[in-house]
Amino acid sequence: MKKLRVAVIGNGSIAKYRHIPEYASREDVELVAFCDFTIELAEKNVERFGGKAYTSYEELLANEEVDVVSVCTQNVDHAKVSIAAAKAGAHVLCEKPMATSIEDAQEMISAAKENNVQLMIGHNQRLMPPHVKAKEVLASGKLGKVLTFKTNFGHGGPDAWSVQGDTSWFFDRSKAFVGAMGDLGVHKIDLIRWLLSEEVTEVAAFVETLDKQGDVDDNATCLLRMESGAIGTMAASWTYYKGEDNTTSIYCEHGVLEIKDSSEEQVVVRLTDGTVERYQVGAIATNEEGGQHSSGVIDAFITSIQEGTEPAITGEEGMKSLNVVLAALESAETRAFVKVK
Numbered sequence: 001m002k003k004l005r006v007a008v009i010g011n012g013s014i015a016k017y018r019h020i021p022e023y024a025s026r027e028d029v030e031l032v033a034f035c036d037f038t039i040e041l042a043e044k045n046v047e048r049f050g051g052k053a054y055t056s057y058e059e060l061l062a063n064e065e066v067d068v069v070s071v072c073t074q075n076v077d078h079a080k081v082s083i084a085a086a087k088a089g090a091h092v093l094c095e096k097p098m099a100t101s102i103e104d105a106q107e108m109i110s111a112a113k114e115n116n117v118q119l120m121i122g123h124n125q126r127l128m129p130p131h132v133k134a135k136e137v138l139a140s141g142k143l144g145k146v147l148t149f150k151t152n153f154g155h156g157g158p159d160a161w162s163v164q165g166d167t168s169w170f171f172d173r174s175k176a177f178v179g180a181m182g183d184l185g186v187h188k189i190d191l192i193r194w195l196l197s198e199e200v201t202e203v204a205a206f207v208e209t210l211d212k213q214g215d216v217d218d219n220a221t222c223l224l225r226m227e228s229g230a231i232g233t234m235a236a237s238w239t240y241y242k243g244e245d246n247t248t249s250i251y252c253e254h255g256v257l258e259i260k261d262s263s264e265e266q267v268v269v270r271l272t273d274g275t276v277e278r279y280q281v282g283a284i285a286t287n288e289e290g291g292q293h294s295s296g297v298i299d300a301f302i303t304s305i306q307e308g309t310e311p312a313i314t315g316e317e318g319m320k321s322l323n324v325v326l327a328a329l330e331s332a333e334t335r336a337f338v339k340v341k
Contacts, residue, residue: 001028001306003027003028003029003030004028004029004030004067004068004302004305004306005029005030005032005064005065005066005067005068006023006029006030006031006032006066006067006068006069006070007031007032007033007034007035007060007061007064007066007068007069007070007085007090008020008023008031008033008034008035008045008069008070008072009035009036009057009060009069009070009071009072009073009081009085010035010036010070010071010072010073010074010077010081010095011034011035011036011038011041011042011044011045011072012036012041012072012162012163012164013158013161013162013163014072014095014122015070015072016163018124018295018297018298019070019072019093019297019298020045020049022294022295022297022298022299023070023298024049025294026298026299026302028302028306029068029302030050031045031049031050031051032050032051032052032064032066033051033052033053033054033060033064033066034046034049034051034052034053034054035053035054035055035056035057035060036055037055039053039055041163042054042055052064057073057081057084057085058084061084061085061088061090066085066088066090067090067091067305068090068091068092068093068301068302068305069081069082069085069088069090069091069092069093070093070094070095070298071085071092071093071094071095072095073095074169074175074176075097075100075175075176075177075178075182076100076174076175076176076177078094078095078097078098078099078100078104078108079098079099079100079104079105079107079108081094082094082098082108082111082119083107083108083111086108086111086112086114086115086117086119087111087115089115089117090117091117091118091119091120091301091305092108092112092117092118092119092120093120093121093122093297093298093301094108094119094120094121094122094318095121095122096121096122096123096182096186096187096190096318096321097177097178097182097186097318097321097322097325098121098315098318098319098322099319099322100177100178101326102319102322102323102326105315105318105319105322106319108315109315109316109319112315118301118304118305118311119311119314119315120297120300120301120304120311120312120313120314120315121313121314121315121317121318122295122297122313123186123187123190123191123194123313123317123318123321124187124285124295124296124297125187125188125190125191125246126190126191126194126312126313127295127296127297127300127312128284128285128295128296129266129281129282129283129284130259130260130261130266130267130279130281130282130283130284131191131194131195131248131259131284132281133266133267133279133281134195134248134250134257134259134267135194135195137257137267137269137277138195138196138250138257139197142254142255142269142271143250143252143253143254143255143256143257143269143271144252144253144254145228145230145252145253146196146226146228146230146250146251146252147230147251147252147253148230148231148232148250148251149192149196149230149232149233149248149249149250149251150232150233150234150235150248150249151188151191151192151232151233151234151235151247151248151249152188152234152235152236152237152245152246152247152248153184153185153187153188153235153236153237153245153246154180154184154235154236154237154238154239154240154244154245155184155237155238155240155243155244155245156238156239156240156241156243156244157180157212157218157238157239158170158171158183158238159171159212166213170183170214170216171212171213171214171215171216172214172215172216173214173215173216176216177216178207178216178217178325178329179209179212179214179216179217179218179220179238180216180217180218180219180220180236180237180238181205181207181217181220181236181325181328181329182325183236183238184236184237184238185220185222185234185236185325185328186321186322186324186325187236188234188236188248189222189224189234189321189324189325190313190317190318190321191248192224192226192232192234192248193320193321193324194317195248195250196226196228196230196250198226198227198228198230199226199227199320199340200224200225200226200324200327200340201225201226201227201339201340202224202225202337202338202339202340203222203223203224203225203324203327203328203331203337203338203340204222204223204331204336204337204338205220205221205222205223205328205329205331205332206219206220206221206222206332207219207220207328207329207332208220208332210239211239212238212239218237218238218239219235219236219237219238219239220234220235220236220237220328220332221233221234221235221236222234222235222328222331224324232250244261245261246261246284247259247260247261254271254272254273255269255270255271255272255275256269256270257269258270261283261284262283263283264280265278265279265280266279266280266281266282266283266284267279267281297312300312323340323341324340327339327340327341
């Protein structure tokens with residue numbers, strides 16, 4: 001089988017810890033180009049994995065024959081880089097949030113379709129073993145109708161994660177567009193949509209800067225109403241200084257489903273008849289030391305390309321989750337409930 005030629009555009013932490021090593025672990029792909037505004041980051045990857053370093057994605061796409069592009073840039077560049085890569089004939093894996101507007105997201109989807117390439121969005125929470133197991137439990141029907149839920153995602157912030165530390169683009173609205181809400185909140189909005197197999201119809205939100213320097217939010221708390229009428233909360237935070245929290249609880253007619261970020265048990269089902277089911281299915285990948293398990297995103301993306309099947313997380317799915325984020329931002333600004341369009 002001919003190896004797929006891969007370029008990684010944006011060489012910060014998400015590329016360093018997720019995309020690049022996960023591509024490198026596969027024998028059916030070849031890393032041929034790296035691009036970053038900071039040329040030293042790209043050159044370090046070339047030294048380790050081969051290929052060529054660039055500071056311009058336009059130059060890379062013009063000079064290299066690539067089959068696959070991972071877009072790991074600052075958020076405001078996701079759309080334009082993804083569209084350019086698609087027009088160059090490359091399959092595109094774009095980090096989240098996929099864009100800063102619905103119009104840009106639609107243009108990304110159109111560019112992929114018009115050029116007959118795949119577009120996948122890196123919502124890795126769907127692929128984490130505990131979440132896969134939780135969806136299986138919910139689909140079994142044993143818990144009955146979902147009534148309420150709470151889902152949290154927080155850590156100490158990108159200043160501890162980003163290669164630029166506290167000077168990271170994550171804290172600059174002109175580059176990031178949105179803070180914790182776009183970094184972590186969009187993950188959990190996408191997760192709850194997927195777990196419950198239904199859309200968010202209405203949202204109310206506080207999206208605030210409480211402790212970090214910069215002009216983006218470091219905390220977001222949202223109230224979500226689903227199509228079925230179920231209601232719940234989503235909290236995203238960059239100020240969980242004691243440690244990461246990636247947990248979800250779903251309260252149903254016949255019991256509760258708990259998703260934990262524990263090494264001992266990850267999914268617990270507590271039924272109203274007193275039955276307790278405990279599942280050890282593998283940990284959720286974290287940003288903390290020792291938590292860099294495979295995200296599953298690259299494997300799923302390459303498989304969809306090789307088999308010609310729809311990606312695990314399509315551009316349309318990424319756009320629906322982005323749409324809820326945009327509604328939450330509107331709610332925070334207007335201090336009103338906002339219907340998701």
